Amino acid sequence: MIVFEFTVKDENGLHARPAGLLVKEAMKCKSSVTLKKGSKKGDAKKIFNVMGLSVKHGDIIEVEVEVDNEESDAKLLEDFITANI
Amino acid sequence: MYSLNGKTVFAGIAIGKIELFKKEQQSVRRYSIDNVDFEIKRVSVAKEETISQLKALYEKALIEVGESGAMIFEIHQMMLEDQDYLDSIDNIIKSQSVNAEYAVAVTADNFANMFAAMDDEYMQARAADVKDISERLITVLKGKNDDMSQSEEPVILAADDLSPSETVQMDKSKILAFITKYGSANSHTAILARTMGIPALIGIDYDEDINGKIAVVDGINGKLIINPDDDILQKYKTKQHEEAVKKKLLNEMKGKETITKDGRKIKLYSNIGGVSDMPSVLSNDAEGIGLFRSEFLYLEKDNYPTEEEQFAVYKSVVETMAGKQVIIRTLDIGADKQIGYFNLDKEENPAMGYRAIRICLDKTEIFKTQLKALYRASAFGNVGIMFPMIISIEEVKKIKKIVEEVKSELSTIGISYGKVELGIMIETPAAVMISEELAKEVDFFSIGTNDLTQYTLAIDRQNQKLDNIYDSHHPAILKMIKMVIDNAHKHNTWVGICGELGADITLTEKFVKMGIDELSVSPNFILPLRSCIRDCNYGNV
Numbered sequence: 001m002i003v004f005e006f007t008v009k010d011e012n013g014l015h016a017r018p019a020g021l022l023v024k025e026a027m028k029c030k031s032s033v034t035l036k037k038g039s040k041k042g043d044a045k046k047i048f049n050v051m052g053l054s055v056k057h058g059d060i061i062e063v064e065v066e067v068d069n070e071e072s073d074a075k076l077l078e079d080f081i082t083a084n085i
Numbered sequence: 086m087y088s089l090n091g092k093t094v095f096a097g098i099a100i101g102k103i104e105l106f107k108k109e110q111q112s113v114r115r116y117s118i119d120n121v122d123f124e125i126k127r128v129s130v131a132k133e134e135t136i137s138q139l140k141a142l143y144e145k146a147l148i149e150v151g152e153s154g155a156m157i158f159e160i161h162q163m164m165l166e167d168q169d170y171l172d173s174i175d176n177i178i179k180s181q182s183v184n185a186e187y188a189v190a191v192t193a194d195n196f197a198n199m200f201a202a203m204d205d206e207y208m209q210a211r212a213a214d215v216k217d218i219s220e221r222l223i224t225v226l227k228g229k230n231d232d233m234s235q236s237e238e239p240v241i242l243a244a245d246d247l248s249p250s251e252t253v254q255m256d257k258s259k260i261l262a263f264i265t266k267y268g269s270a271n272s273h274t275a276i277l278a279r280t281m282g283i284p285a286l287i288g289i290d291y292d293e294d295i296n297g298k299i300a301v302v303d304g305i306n307g308k309l310i311i312n313p314d315d316d317i318l319q320k321y322k323t324k325q326h327e328e329a330v331k332k333k334l335l336n337e338m339k340g341k342e343t344i345t346k347d348g349r350k351i352k353l354y355s356n357i358g359g360v361s362d363m364p365s366v367l368s369n370d371a372e373g374i375g376l377f378r379s380e381f382l383y384l385e386k387d388n389y390p391t392e393e394e395q396f397a398v399y400k401s402v403v404e405t406m407a408g409k410q411v412i413i414r415t416l417d418i419g420a421d422k423q424i425g426y427f428n429l430d431k432e433e434n435p436a437m438g439y440r441a442i443r444i445c446l447d448k449t450e451i452f453k454t455q456l457k458a459l460y461r462a463s464a465f466g467n468v469g470i471m472f473p474m475i476i477s478i479e480e481v482k483k484i485k486k487i488v489e490e491v492k493s494e495l496s497t498i499g500i501s502y503g504k505v506e507l508g509i510m511i512e513t514p515a516a517v518m519i520s521e522e523l524a525k526e527v528d529f530f531s532i533g534t535n536d537l538t539q540y541t542l543a544i545d546r547q548n549q550k551l552d553n554i555y556d557s558h559h560p561a562i563l564k565m566i567k568m569v570i571d572n573a574h575k576h577n578t579w580v581g582i583c584g585e586l587g588a589d590i591t592l593t594e595k596f597v598k599m600g601i602d603e604l605s606v607s608p609n610f611i612l613p614l615r616s617c618i619r620d621c622n623y624g625n626v
Contacts, residue, residue: 012207013205015207015208016156016157016160016211016214017153017156017157017160019160020156020159020160020163023163024159024163043168045168046167046168046169047160047163047164047167048164048167048169048170048196048199049167049169051200051208051211052199052200052203054203054204054205054208056205
């Protein structure tokens with residue numbers, strides 16, 4: 001399992017648009033991708049899960065990437081997040 | 086005639102007939118079914134059909150509102166494909182042996198409630214998205230298509246609320262404005278209305294009997310006026326026309342170069358009095374800031390603003406302009422603008438008194454504080470500094486000496502600064518007469534035509550009795566401007582005008598021919614002026 005963290009820079013947090021983009025990106029991954037905000041967890045491939053975390057600007061989010069292509073998937077997501085969220 | 090108040094989502098004026106938009110109430114019946122697998126299969130077929138509808142809507146929205154506005158329909162597709170959402174529908178069908186429509190309706194309520202319970206206004210508004218996709222799915226399950234009937238003539242559309250897909254599906258050429266009873270400024274409908282540029286008001290508590298009545302949507306003041314009388318109607322028609330002209334100009338002139346027909350580029354800058362002017366500077370496409378009046382920093386306070394306070398304000402403006410030039414004028418106050426803590430004596434003739442640079446060169450600590458804040462801000466973009474009320478070379482030399490002190494003090498404590506253009510205001514006849522010598526000392530001149538007129542014609546601007554002879558087009562003023570430009574250009578010093586004459590389009594061509602390099606005006610004048618300059622010739626054709 002690969003775990004990395006990021007801080008949400010988008011001023012509106014993970015609102016519909018960035019959440020949608022993130023889900024789209026996560027769907028490309030073979031691995032399972034889980035987002036953690038504090039004690040709350042959500043599947044990054046499910047839009048309702050991601051939006052349900054109510055992620056705001058400045059929140060620190062942990063991303064867990066598990067099995068299959070975890071290395072390349074983690075890199076894909078990390079690059080995407082750095083550039084977009 | 087009566088009016089209702091609401092909240093503006095998109096400003097603009099619309100006049101026309103109101104049409105009530107009635108949603109067909111989705112009544113969903115619950116009934117038992119025998120074949121669970123068949124019911125689940127119906128959901129998956131309907132889901133595919135719904136997704137292809139959403140794809141079509143996405144394409145339509147892409148053309149009408151662009152990618153970021155259309156994105157919502159892509160998100161709607163993701164919502165429909167969300168595994169939890171689909172599992173919930175299937176589970177309800179299986180566990181209760183009920184019809185698909187009912188299972189979707191219950192799932193929609195559950196998911197919408199989840200959003201409604203969130204602690205964030207934006208997310209709460211997303212409950213509407215869940216309902217929107219679910220209603221669409223139910224409509225498909227029922228085998229109906231949801232073509233919307235729309236009248237032939239363009240109308241002001243009134244609805245309880247509108248979903249994003251309803252908004253996009255409508256034929257926009259038939260919509261003058263949207264008004265809704267509910268909905269939030271965060272709803273996608275509001276966002277779409279803004280992108281499409283359709284006047285829209287929300288929170289209008291109308292009665293059903295407004296259907297078919299003539300009304301004015303005043304999106305500027307957030308008002309709906311029903312059955313307006315002739316005077317009001319005429320007033321709004323004029324206003325609407327002005328808005329249309331402005332909008333046309335905006336569309337035509339935004340992003341265009343300010344360049345004469347024969348290819349001379351003129352810098353078109355904006356005057357500002359504070360940070361609150363920045364939105365209109367940006368929306369009117371100013372190419373820089375030609376006069377940032379720093380007085381407000383001093384007028385707002387009970388004591389001298391600190392270096393930190395000033396730095397924060399300058400930095401924010403410089404960063405907002407992102408590399409475009411920002412020219413800040415140092416403190417320009419006198420006995421006519423009272424600031425208590427300066428303890429200025431009352432004067433007989435404040436216009437010619439202890440003011441502006443005269444105060445700064447006397448109380449150098451105040452001056453240095455401002456200069457330090459300005460130089461620190463220069464590390465974040467393109468800063469210019471200009472000094473008001475100059476009458477002599479000695480003043481300029483003194484200023485430059487103080488500037489050097491400030492720079493070396495900053496360097497000593499390891500603070501970096503950028504390259505800063507230094508300029509002076511030309512607003513006294515003395516400065517005009519010695520402009521050739523002054524030009525050797527500075528990077529630019531900015532002609533303050535208001536004070537220059539007052540000092541040249543010996544007319545007090547505050548005295549209303551003299552208004553009829555206060556003539557800013559006086560040949561003396563125009564000759565002076567020409568003289569300043571010629572002298573400045575001999576030494577590669579550029580010249581701008583930041584007084585009211587700069588925005589006077591009856592003189593623009595004259596200034597262009599004189600060789601003016603920059604005009605700095607209120608944000609509202611930028612685009613009309615750009616349009617005017619693009620019609621001018623610099624040389625004599």
